[in-house]
Amino acid sequence: MKKAIIFILILLAFSACTPGSVETEEPFILGNGTEPETLDIHLMSGVPEHRIVMGLFEGLVTTNPETALPVPGVAESWTISDDAKTYTFTLRDDAVWSDGVPVTAQQFVDSWLRILNPETAAPYAWFPAQLIAGAEAYNSGEAGPEAVQARALDEKTFQFETLGPAPYVVKALTHYSFWAVPTHTVEEFGSDWTRPENIVSNGPYTLAEWSPQERLVLEKSDSYWDANKASTDQIVFLPVESESTMLAMYQNDEMDWATTVPSEQIDELKVQDDYHNNPAFITYYYVLQTEVPPLDDPRVRIALSKAIDRVKLVNEVTRGGQVPADGLVPPISGYGEVKGNRLNVAEAQELLAEAGYPNGEGFPELEILYNTSEGHKKVAEYIQQQWLETLNINVVLKNEEWATYLNTRREGTFQIARAGWAGDYYDPNTFLDLFISGNSMNGGRYSNLEYDRLITEALQQTDDASRLEMLNEAESLLIGEDQAIIPIYYYAVNNLIDLNEWSGWYRNVMDQHPVGHVASY
């Protein structure tokens, strides 16, 4: 014991020697999950990266922290043509990169061509490709860059044409795949343009430090057009992979915002007013392999859905504020409800009997596939038990490690597979276009020509109400009649942040919190 005390004393003496930094203001420190894979907005695809670049860069429009809806960013205004296909944006005069170079319309054109260039190999290239006229052709190598319908009318006027009058275009522009990169430094430094010594940015912050696996520090930019807005001087992103470490750091005042919470601790944290839980724009569902018996029979699929007590599942098994899901699309205002096949044991049993399996007799054994995780296992066990009790059918569980599981799902060599989908933009289309025949996410091989027609034609509607109605009709086909997938619940997101200390942070369904708005009181 004596030795231990001496040891600690020596360490204390050492630590006293480390120089304490003199700060005028405490930085805002957040736990950011995994180590960011890249800061190149054209190469990224993850959530931790997204949190960082929301502080570093800004698109034509940016995200309102309270509503997650688009508000003017680099563009101060825009007009939309009568056929809702031509968008013209006017860039603000004082939008500049942190090296003083103005942000120009031509840079937006070049940036879009960069993300769409097949050689860039951008994982999110599909997003502009699906909206912008000519973009798909360039990205797939069928046409040259001149095919892309985006142009600079003058230094500060940017114009582009969309494939159809999709009303979510402006919302989509908040996504980083539509932002501009500093083409002048990208040209100069090549793939090294994101290094701290080279990077310039046009958002509220600049990059001060990036020590992989340790920290990434952003500092307030003087050249940002809205630099007078209240925000902290410094933001520190810590890569923290362990949820329990994140919680300990938060509780020990080493962190101001914990972006996730260990699910087993939620019950204890619930009572605290710095704990924030809200439904997310993410759905947990089971994909069914619709081509292989017995799941090729819609009656069987509906019976399976009607035999699940989702309310009990979220209250007793997952217990993290999840919401039982009726449909695939999480609740969106203005978009009608979809009548999914909710719990109804009698009807489930009847349907199964109609399909030729009264009381589950002669029903082959089914297999539920999930990626290895305690949480998914618990859900699968719960459903396994319910199907046995209500329908008298046997289900076995199978887990696969992540990459193997993704491969199985893509190849469709499963019967029932767990899946999750987070909407890329706040519109039902981000969920519904997954199940168009032949889509690479449609591993269950669902194919209904009427569904395909509704989704494709909805894109061409100028009237938003009728567009949403068509999408709703399509979802009713997918879930209500065909039951190609079984929605289980909508995810909930959990955050820990003391809002008496920090302003500018709001709960929202997209769980997007632009760090440039966060300031201490």
Place this chain on the structure above:
Amino acid sequence: MSGYVIRRILGTIPTLFIIVTICFFFIRLAPGGPFDREKAIPENILRNIEEKYNLDEPIVVQYARYVYSLLRGDLGPSFRYADRSVSEYLFRSLPNSMLLASLAMGIALMIGISSGVIAGYKRNTLYDYSFMLFAVFGVSVPSFVIGPLFMYFFSLQWGLLPTSGWLSGRAGVLTLVLPVISLALYYVATMARLSRASTIEVLQSDYIRTANAKGLSPSYILTKHVLKGALLPIASYFGPTFAAMLTGSVVIETIFRVPGIGVFFVQSAFNRDYTMIMGTVIIYSTVLIVMNLLVDIIYGILDPRISYS
């Protein structure tokens, strides 16, 4: 002796080459690829990405390309981390893991050997029983339990130490304490058990009986004869253990946010980050080979029956 060492070092080159070759082809047998995400990337974009990383070429060509760049000291680009190369990540994180493993090994050697030898020497005393009880605890409680437990008590309850981090902030070197002790605990216990067993064995050997019969003092026998003999099994255990500490401390590294190499060793396999897997395997193999060489040299010093000349 130096001739032997040079021969051994030259011998590692074909060994490494075989490891690289086997590993290169084996990791590609695993289903899935480096660009699989929950949001499946559309076919044409996946094609573009694979083209960029030369994954569309025949595997033999890819192998030749890899070996060629390896010979020039280039571990290639990571398939996961676009902004930096594999070498940059690995050579940045390796020293941190080295420091963590060395400190933990130092503690394990000091406390493990001394307490084990004493326990063996004072066999069947209260000291022996209590220390071996602790050793059983150290061996059987996994680090993912010990780590958070230490963090809970030392940081949250008593406020003595920072929860995590690595030589950063005002806490400085204090951040080393918890990860080093958590990692060392298991090895303190195993080394204590090993050295206790070998001490008992040595104490029963003929040359100790002879030394006793000659009338040498017990302390002389303990330090000059018993200790040397008892260290032999530790020496052979030391090499692979150090390598295991280096890459196997991923749990400790994750819990205490140590910017080490362990996380790459594990995550690259899950991510199918082929070049990163190769990089970590090469580093791990090199460390293992070097450690085994060191062990053999130490053996030569400890055991008079072994000679390399």
